[in-house]
Structures are given as C-alpha cells and as structure tokens.
Amino acid sequence: MTLDALQTGEKAKITKVEGEGSMRKRLLDMGLTPGTNITLFKKAPMGDPIEIVVRGYHLTLRISDARKIFVAKESAK
Amino acid sequence: MNIALIGNQNCGKTTLFNRLTGSRQKVGNFPGVTVDVASGPLRGKKGFTIVDLPGVYSLSPYSNEEKVTRDYLFKSRPDCVINILDATNLNRNLYLTMQVLETQTPTIVALNMMDDVKANGMVIDIEKLSEYLGVVVVPISAAKNQGIEELIEHCVKVCLAKEKNTFKDRCEGPIHTAIHSISHLVETNAAKAGLPAKFSAIRIIENDAEIIEELRLAPNQVEIINHFVEDLEKALSTDRESAVVDMRYGNIEVICADVIKKYGDNKSQRRTDKIDKILTHKVFALPIFIGIMGLIFYITFGIVGKYATDGMSILMDMAGEGLKSLLVSLQVSDWLVGLVVDGIFAGISSVLSFLPTIIVLFLLLSIVEDTGYMARVAFIMDKLLRKIGLSGRSIVPMLIGFGCSVPAYMSTRTISSERDRKLTLLMVPFMSCNAKVPVYAIITMTFFQKYQALVMLFMYVLGIVVGILYALILQKTKFKGSSAPFVMELPPYRLPSGKTVIMYMWDKAKGFIVKAFTVILIASVAVWFLTNVSFTFSMVEDTGDSILAMISKWISPIFAPLGFGDWRLTTSLIAGLSAKEAVVSTLAILFNVTQAELPAALGGLMSPLQALSFLIFVSLYMPCLAAFATLRKEVKSTGYAVLAMALQTFIAYIVALVIYTFGLLVTL
Numbered sequence: 001m002t003l004d005a006l007q008t009g010e011k012a013k014i015t016k017v018e019g020e021g022s023m024r025k026r027l028l029d030m031g032l033t034p035g036t037n038i039t040l041f042k043k044a045p046m047g048d049p050i051e052i053v054v055r056g057y058h059l060t061l062r063i064s065d066a067r068k069i070f071v072a073k074e075s076a077k
Numbered sequence: 078m079n080i081a082l083i084g085n086q087n088c089g090k091t092t093l094f095n096r097l098t099g100s101r102q103k104v105g106n107f108p109g110v111t112v113d114v115a116s117g118p119l120r121g122k123k124g125f126t127i128v129d130l131p132g133v134y135s136l137s138p139y140s141n142e143e144k145v146t147r148d149y150l151f152k153s154r155p156d157c158v159i160n161i162l163d164a165t166n167l168n169r170n171l172y173l174t175m176q177v178l179e180t181q182t183p184t185i186v187a188l189n190m191m192d193d194v195k196a197n198g199m200v201i202d203i204e205k206l207s208e209y210l211g212v213v214v215v216p217i218s219a220a221k222n223q224g225i226e227e228l229i230e231h232c233v234k235v236c237l238a239k240e241k242n243t244f245k246d247r248c249e250g251p252i253h254t255a256i257h258s259i260s261h262l263v264e265t266n267a268a269k270a271g272l273p274a275k276f277s278a279i280r281i282i283e284n285d286a287e288i289i290e291e292l293r294l295a296p297n298q299v300e301i302i303n304h305f306v307e308d309l310e311k312a313l314s315t316d317r318e319s320a321v322v323d324m325r326y327g328n329i330e331v332i333c334a335d336v337i338k339k340y341g342d343n344k345s346q347r348r349t350d351k352i353d354k355i356l357t358h359k360v361f362a363l364p365i366f367i368g369i370m371g372l373i374f375y376i377t378f379g380i381v382g383k384y385a386t387d388g389m390s391i392l393m394d395m396a397g398e399g400l401k402s403l404l405v406s407l408q409v410s411d412w413l414v415g416l417v418v419d420g421i422f423a424g425i426s427s428v429l430s431f432l433p434t435i436i437v438l439f440l441l442l443s444i445v446e447d448t449g450y451m452a453r454v455a456f457i458m459d460k461l462l463r464k465i466g467l468s469g470r471s472i473v474p475m476l477i478g479f480g481c482s483v484p485a486y487m488s489t490r491t492i493s494s495e496r497d498r499k500l501t502l503l504m505v506p507f508m509s510c511n512a513k514v515p516v517y518a519i520i521t522m523t524f525f526q527k528y529q530a531l532v533m534l535f536m537y538v539l540g541i542v543v544g545i546l547y548a549l550i551l552q553k554t555k556f557k558g559s560s561a562p563f564v565m566e567l568p569p570y571r572l573p574s575g576k577t578v579i580m581y582m583w584d585k586a587k588g589f590i591v592k593a594f595t596v597i598l599i600a601s602v603a604v605w606f607l608t609n610v611s612f613t614f615s616m617v618e619d620t621g622d623s624i625l626a627m628i629s630k631w632i633s634p635i636f637a638p639l640g641f642g643d644w645r646l647t648t649s650l651i652a653g654l655s656a657k658e659a660v661v662s663t664l665a666i667l668f669n670v671t672q673a674e675l676p677a678a679l680g681g682l683m684s685p686l687q688a689l690s691f692l693i694f695v696s697l698y699m700p701c702l703a704a705f706a707t708l709r710k711e712v713k714s715t716g717y718a719v720l721a722m723a724l725q726t727f728i729a730y731i732v733a734l735v736i737y738t739f740g741l742l743v744t745l
Contacts, residue, residue, distance in 0.1 A: 017319070022139035023562045028322040029135035030564055031169050034315070036326075042353070045362040046460040051567060055168040058349075058567040060456050062463075065564065 001073070004050065004066040006040040012071035013037055019068040031055040032069060078125045078236045081149055083177060084161035085170055086132035087449070087568035089189045092577050093161055093219040094129040096120075097229065114145060122233055128155065134169070134566075136176045138287045141495045150180055151272070151288075157236045159228070161187045164194045164201060164216070165343060165569075168333055174210065175325040178244040181273045183235050184212045187228055192218040198341030206336040211243035220574050247331060251312035252324045255282055255305050262301060266292040282306060283321040349449075349569040356450070362457045369445070370476050377438040378480045378511055385433030393426035412616050415609055416602070424601025427656060428594055431483055431703060436586050438477065438484045443581040446491060447573030452565060459563060465545050466552035468494070468563045471501040475544075478508030479537075482704040486711050487585055500548060500556050502711060503721055506700040507544030509537050512657035516695050519661050523676035524688040532689070536696045543697060543732060589707065596706035604655050620666055625651060639694060639733045640687035650694070656701050686744065690737040697729035 006012055014036045017027055031054050032038070041058060042051040049062045082097075084090040098117030119125035130149055131142035138144055149155065160177050162170040177184055186207075194201060207214040213231050217224030248256065260267075260278035267277040270291045280288040281302060294302070306317050313320050355361055397418055404414045445451055455469030462469050470492045478485040485505045492498040517536055521529040607625035611617045620626060629647040636642050645667040652663035665671060668678040683691065699705070699722040709718035 022137070025137050025139065025318055026135075026562045026564050028319060029137060029172065030566075031172065031326065033319060033322055033326055042357065044456050044460065045357065045359050046457075048460045049456060049563065051357075051456065055166075056343075057166050057169055058346075059564065060452075060567055061564045062459070065562070 001071060002067045003038070003040070003052070003069040003071050004063045006071065008040055008042060010073065011037060011039045012073045014069060015072050016070040017068060018070070019065070023065065024068070027065070027069065030059060038071070078157070079153070079155045080119065080125060080127045080232060080236065081155035081158045082127055082129050082161065083146060083150070083158055083173065084132060085134050085163065085173060087566060088132070088161055088163040088170060089219040090132055090161050091129065092574050093187065093189065093217070094127065095576055095580055096219055096222060096225050097127050119229060119232070122229065125233065125236065134173060136173070138285065140493060142493055150177070150182065155182065156239070157232060158182050158184045159187050159232060160184055161189050164188045164190050165197065165199065165345065167201070167337065168329060171329045171332065172325055175328060178210065178212070178242055179276045179279055181241050181276060183240055184242050185228070185231055185235055186210060186212055186214045188214055188216045189219050191216040192221050192223070193345055197344050198339065200338040200341070202336045202338055206332065209332045209336065211245060247328060248324050251309050252320055255309040258305050259302055262298060263292055263294065266294060279321060282309065282317050284317055345569040345571070352570050353453070357453055357456060366454060366457055373438070373441045374480060376441065377434055381433050381437045382511070385437070386430055389430055389433055390426070393429060397422050397426065415616070416605065420602040420605030421598065423605065424598040427601060427703065428590060428597050431481070431589065432586060434481060435484050435487070435589055436582055439487070439582045439585040440578065442488060443578045444573050447571070447578060449568045449570045451491060452567050455565065456567060465548045466556070467497050467500060467548070471497060474501050474505055475508055478505040478510065481510050481512070482506045482700045483589070483707045486704065486707045487589070489711065496556055499712065500551060502708060503551060504544045504548050506704060506725060507540045507547065507697065509540040509696055510657065510700070512701065513696055515658050516660045517692065519675060520679070520688055520692045523679050524685040536692065539693065540696055543728065547728065588710065596709070597703055600702040601655060604652065608652070639690045639730070640737045641683060641691045643682060646691060650698070653695065654699070654702055660695060686737065686740045689740070690733045693736055694729050694733040697732055698726045
C-alpha cells in the first residue's frame with residue numbers, strides 16, 4: 001500500500017520510495033527513507049495535502065506525492 | 078574572512094544572524110536568482126563577515142535556495158561555516174550537518190533552542206556530539222541571546238586556525254568500499270577542480286550532475302565508476318541516491334542514540350498539536366484564515382490606511398505649500414516652482430505615502446510568518462491554488478494585492494520556488510487594488526446608478542477571472558513543467574522574536590524607499606513635465622496644450638475600437654500610471670470641472686457600454702509606477718518588468734475589446 005491510503009493516526013514503516021529526479025531526492029533528503037517509521041497525523045481541510053510525523057517532526061506533502069511512498073502497516077498486535 | 082551561516086528553515090537562523098551582526102547588514106545580489114543573501118560584519122571583531130545563506134534541508138542542486146547555499150559553500154569556499162541546528166530536532170537537522178562536514182570546510186555547530194531543550198527535560202551530551210562530529214559544538218539560544226559571545230570567540234579561533242574538521246563518518250560495508258574506490262579513482266580530477274576527493278566520490282554516487290561535470294571525468298573513468306555503482310546498488314539492493322541518503326541517516330541514528338541521553342517531553346510540539354487542532358481544523362481552518370487576513374487588511378488598509386496615509390498626505394501637502402511659498406518669496410521663476418513642488422516634491426510624497434501601509438502590513442505579516450502560521454496557510458490553501466499551478470504559499474500575496482500591489486509584490490519573498498514566485502508576481506496586479514476604487518465609484522455613479530454595487534463586484538470578479546486565465550495560459554507556455562515539490566515542514570509554533578520582526582519590517586521599508594525612489598521620482602518629474610510643458614518647451618496654461626495632451630491626441634485612436642477614443646480619457650489613463658486615483662483628478666482638470674461635476678461631464682461623453690469598456694481597461698491595465706518599480710526590484714530585471722507590464726496592458730486591451738464588441742452586437 002502507499003502512504004496516502006493510511007487512516008489518520010495510523011503508523012507504518014516505509015518500504016520503498018518511487019518517483020524520480022528532484023522530487024524523489026527531496027523526499028529522501030527530508031528523511032523519508034525505506035525503514036523509517038511514519039505516522040499519518042492529519043489531512044488538510046480539503047482532504048489534500050496530508051501531514052505526517054517522520055523522524056520526530058511534522059511534514060506536509062501532497063497526496064499525489066504520497067502515492068509514490070510505499071508503506072507497510074505495523075503488524076496488528 | 079568569510080563565515081557562512083547555514084541551517085534548516087525554521088531553526089532560528091535569521092535570529093542568530095541578527096545577534097551576530099547587530100544592525101549593519103547588506104542584502105547582496107546573486108546573479109540569476111531572486112533569492113536574497115544578507116551579509117554583515119561579525120559583532121565586535123574586525124575583518125570578519127557573516128553571510129546568511131538561505132535556509133535549506135539539503136545541498137542538492139534542485140531548488141534555487143539550495144543552489145545559492147551550495148554554490149557558496151562549494152565554490153566561494155568560506156573560511157568557516159556556522160551550522161545552526163534546532164536541538165529539539167537533532168535527527169533531521171543533522172542531515173544537513175553531514176553534508177556540510179563532507180565538504181571538509183572548517184565548521185562550528187551552533188546548537189540552538191537549548192532553552193527549549195532544558196524546558197522539555199531533554200538531555201544532550203554535547204561533548205560526545207562534538208566528538209562524533211569532529212567539530213566544536215556550542216550550545217546557544219538565539220532567541221534568548223545565550224551563548225552568542227562564546228560562539229563568536231570559537232568562530233574567530235576556527236577561522237584563524239583554518240583547521241579542517243576531523244569528521245569521520247562511520248560508514249561501513251558496500252558504501253564504504255564504493256566511496257573509497259571512487260575517491261582514489263578521481264583524486265586527480267578532484268584536485269584540479271579544487272574539491273576534496275572523498276566529497277567528490279560521495280557526490281558522484283549521489284548522481285550530483287553539477288559536481289560530476291566539474292570533475293571532467295574521462296570516459297574510461299565513467300565506465301569504472303558505473304561498475305562500482307552497479308556493484309553498490311546490487312549489494313545493498315537499493316539505488317545510488319538512496320544508498321547515500323541511507324548512509325547519512327544511518328550515521329545520524331548512531332550519533333543520536335548515543336548523545337541524546339533523554340528525549341524528555343517535547344512541550345512546544347505538544348502545544349503546537351493543540352493549537353493546530355483549531356487552526357487546521359477541518360471546518361474552522363478556513364474561517365479562521367479569512368478572519369486573520371481580514372483583520373490584517375482592516376488594520377493596514379482600514380485604520381492605518383485611513384489615518385496614517387491621510388495624515389501623511391496632509392503633512393506632505395503642508396510641507397509642499399510651505400516649500401512653495403518659500404520658493405515664491407525667494408522670487409524663483411514659476412516653472413522652477415512648479416518643477417520642484419509639483420514634480421520632485423510630489424514624487425517624494427508619493428513614495429512616502431506608501432510607507433505607513435508597508436510598515437504596518439509587514440509588521441503584521443512577519444509576526445504571522447515568524448510564528449509558523451504561514452506554513453499552515455499553505456497547508457490549508459494548497460489544494461485550491463494547485464488548480465492554477467501554484468502552491469498554497471501564493472495565496473497571501475494575492476490577497477494583499479486587493480489592497481495594494483506594492484506590498485503584495487514584496488510579500489512573494491516567502492515563496493521558495495522561483496517559478497511559483499514569478500507566476501504569482503504576474504497574477505498579483507490583476508487583483509483589483511484600493512486605488513482603483515475612486516475610479517470605479519465615479520464611473521458607476523455616472524452610468525450605472527441602479528447597479529453600482531453589482532458593477533463594482535463585477536470588476537473584482539473580472540480581475541480574478543482574467544488573472545486565473547492568465548496563470549493557466551502561462552503555465553501551459555512560459556512556465557511549463559510542474560510546480561515545485563510541495564514537501565514542507567510544519568514547524569512548531571513559536572513566539573516571534575521582536576528584533577527579527579522589526580529588522581524584517583525595516584528591511585522592507587528601506588528596500589522600497591531606496592529602490593523605488595529613483596523610478597518614482599523620475600516618473601513624477603516626467604509626468605509633471607509632460608502635463609505642464611508644450612512641444613515648444615514653454616509652460617502651458619491649459620493642460621490641453623501640453624505634450625501629454627498632444628501625445629494623447631496622437632495615440633487615442635488606438636482606443637477607438639474599445640469605444641473611448643476621446644483624447645482626454647487617454648490622458649487620464651497615462652496620468653493614472655503615477656497613481657490610479659489620478660485618473661479621476663486628471664479627468665476633472667481636463668474637463669475643467671470639479672470632481673463633483675465630473676459625472677455630468679462624462680455622462681455626455683460616453684454611452685454606458687463605452688463607460689464599461691473604459692472601466693474594464695482601467696481595472697486591468699498595468700499597475701502604477703510604484704508597483705512597476707517594486708516589480709523591477711523583486712525580479713531584478715528591468716526587461717522582465719517592462720514585458721510584464723506591456724503584456725498586462727495588452728490583455729486589458731483585448732478583454733475590453735471583446736466585451737465592448739460583444740456588447741455592441743447584443744444591443745444592436
């Protein structure tokens with residue numbers, strides 16, 4: 001699944017970052033690397049963009065970009 | 078000695094810069110970009126200059142800010158770097174540090190927000206951090222002015238010693254092998270390009286096109302490198318960019334695990350989450366934003382606009398009268414009195430009349446920006462703005478455009494993408510500004526008494542619609558390509574620092590006066606000359622004999638297809654370039670009536686349809702010269718500003734023509 005499919009408040013681990021060029025590098029630079037834990041914190045009032053928590057800070061990105069980030073939900077305990 | 082100040086956005090970099098330099102700052106121009114770089118002398122030390130580089134998260138060559146920062150670091154080679162970090166968020170802030178250290182420039186790390194760290198109960202082992210990074214780490218609080226003296230002392234020491242940092246990254250395995258092998262291979266190339274070998278190797282693996290080009294690699298070198306990279310990608314089962322980013326973050330994780338003794342409770346973040354529950358709430362977010370903007374508008378253009386601007390103009394009028402009687406008593410000739418009072422002095426007062434607005438508006442805006450709310454505005458409004466190819470950041474300048482284009486242009490500074498910023502600059506003047514209201518009022522009063530409010534509203538809507546269409550067309554042509562990546566930090570809310578707010582406001586006011594002054598002054602003198610002098614270079618009694626009138630008579634047929642070919646209307650349009658209100662006053666002068674009698678005079682001249690066409694043209698054509706001067710300053714190009722103005726006037730012509738022709742066909 002991709003990041004945009006998470007529900008508000010859900011946690012997951014990044015498995016893969018797709019896309020290319022500057023956009024992908026930007027996502028990686030901001031700390032969205034495979035293996036990183038993230039939480040979907042909030043969606044903007046109009047449903048897009050979304051706010052996530054990664055490496056202890058809050059980051060916002062558009063849903064179209066979030067679709068390039070593949071995640072695996074923490075296995076249900 | 079040059080010291081570069083580098084850090085993430087929102088880490089208190091500007092506040093530290095102000096602490097380090099005092100108030101003697103200069104804003105420098107960097108060729109090709111509109112990103113400003115401020116510099117100033119290090120307080121209390123001679124011969125040291127601090128350069129405040131744009132806030133960045135990485136040194137990739139993608140955005141303009143990153144380009145400016147990395148070019149300064151890679152090419153200008155500062156004697157020392159102060160890397161400022163937000164200590165409450167070491168994890169992400171250290172990513173830039175890793176890249177700075179790779180360049181082997183002498184570095185000092187300023188660990189900012191230590192007051193917050195203490196308040197949160199967070200514990201950082203600073204000595205150990207310094208050991209890991211191989212550089213001096215100075216704990217500071219820029220906002221509370223703590224640790225600054227110590228930072229300055231260390232800075233001078235490091236600068237003079239020219240000691241390279243002794244950073245040893247603990248990279249292991251395949252990435253280490255690749256860096257090691259490639260740095261050996263490109264050692265000579267790197268030396269020729271003046272770059273450290275290991276740094277070059279890392280940048281090669283990262284696929285940094287600029288550095289690769291600078292190294293001038295031979296074809297066989299490229300081939301060998303590709304082999305190394307392929308091996309690396311296979312061994313780590315990832316791609317080359319990720320491999321390098323992973324290496325850096327891997328390092329950071331090791332460091333953080335060891336130096337952060339206790340995370341504590343991030344109070345500012347918790348407070349932020351609480352505030353955001355309301356400010357970015359699904360339902361309340363938009364009304365709150367509109368409320369805040371409305372309040373800013375009311376204060377700037379309502380209260381201040383009314384009293385301060387009126388007060389200023391009364392003051393200037395009095396000064397003008399005083400000057401006039403002084404000159405007359407000195408028996409200066411009439412034309413010189415006219416030139417000095419109505420030309421030069423009028424120009425000065427028109428510059429000054431913008432000042433109260435600019436000062437108050439930027440005082441309020443910088444408070445909003447400094448608290449971190451502007452990032453939320455972008456978050457809330459992004460979806461809407463994206464439809465016209467912009468991001469949420471562009472909403473504020475456009476709203477300010479309804480007040481005045483001058484500060485609206487200036488407020489585009491907060492848009493970090495050059496493309497988005499230029500597109501916003503082009504859209505701003507289509508938002509109908511305050512100065513056009515008197516023109517709307519007089520025309521609607523004369524021709525559309527029953528529908529006055531409706532026609533006024535139509536003018537505003539028309540401006541917005543034309544602006545949006547313009548943006549859409551530009552996006553498909555000149556500004557092709559997607560808008561800048563919208564990946565933005567939502568920083569914790571912080572109380573704005575008084576000093577930063579004041580400096581920001583002062584910077585805006587000073588910038589406007591200095592840059593706009595010459596243009597406006599020359600323009601005012603030119604307008605005075607054109608309206609008071611005839612082609613035989615004698616003073617005219619009747620404006621109808623002036624050069625301007627002659628020119629207007631000559632070009633007015635151009636406007637005949639729009640339904641307003643009368644030369645007096647053309648003259649008023651030209652006079653309107655000094656300020657839009659002047660359209661009305663010029664018409665009154667030319668018809669030789671008072672402003673109260675103007676409707677009667679105009680009523681006999683045009684049909685309602687022709688008046689509407691005139692109104693449309695007034696609302697859409699190029700903004701006043703003060704706006705032109707500001708645009709020229711913001712894009713740092715006269716040609717670009719002239720082209721933008723010409724294009725806008727052309728659009729106004731076409732729209733008025735279309736609506737007028739359509740109107741004629743319907744009423745036939």
